[in-house]
Amino acid sequence: MADDLDEIVRRADPDRWLSSRFITDAAKRADVVAVYAFNQELARVAAGAREPMVAEIRLTWWREGLDDIMAGKPPRGHPVMEALAGAIRRNNLAVAPLEALADSSFDDLEPGRFADDAALERYLDATSGAIMALACAITGGVDAAELRPAAHAWGLVGLIRRRAAGVDRFPESWRQAEPAARARQALAAARAPIAALAVGVFPAVAHLALAGGYLGGREPSELEKRARLTWAALRGRV
Secondary structure, rough: OOOHHHHHHHHOOOHHHHOOOOOOOOOHHHHHHHHHHHHHHHHHHOOOOOOOOHHHHHHHHHHHHHHHOOOOOOOOOHHHHHHHHHHHHHHHHHHHHHHHHHHHHHHOOOOOOOOOHHHHHHHHHHHHHOOOHHHHHHHHHHOOHHHHHHHHHHHHHHHHHHOOOOOOOOOOOOOOOOOHHHHHHHHHHHHHHHHOOOOOHHOHHHHHHHHHHHHHHOOOOOHHHHHHHHHHHHHHOO
């Protein structure tokens, strides 16, 4: 089962997957992958939402499955749900980021522009912020509050890539070139708290080392990604 989830994340979220290779504890790496796989199952439903009502039913199944786990019930019979239940139990994961991540997937069913900066920031907190917080909790029991700029930077990178694919969710008030500039500002603010992380926690944020390439408007090759991530892990910096 662990190999299956690993393959799901490798194909759907290669940047976080590559970062997770630097988690030396195999059990913690598997638990981080379980969180990433949960995120991908939610994203897959939202991305394939030809019929929003059907997609909403499917997302509700995942949301209720999370509620079951948190209530101490046996996980629903799905490999991702079973792995997530184990990760929650072993790491005493907080419910809030998991609920935020699940709830945010409903917003992606009809991906219109965010009303304003506050709405955009709430979305970034509930998506990339929640995922990063969970990965940090698993790898070192770290409170990821100081890593909010890092999470926002990576979330903005994702939204910029989606805009290039034809889905623009940035508020109307943002100028055409502003998202990349704001992402760079967030990345700059993130570097100091990232540099202060323990070695074991760094893989939870290592993929930020790839942000510069994306913000430059190009897709790094896998070889370049591996080289950048290895160099970042050796230095403990992005």
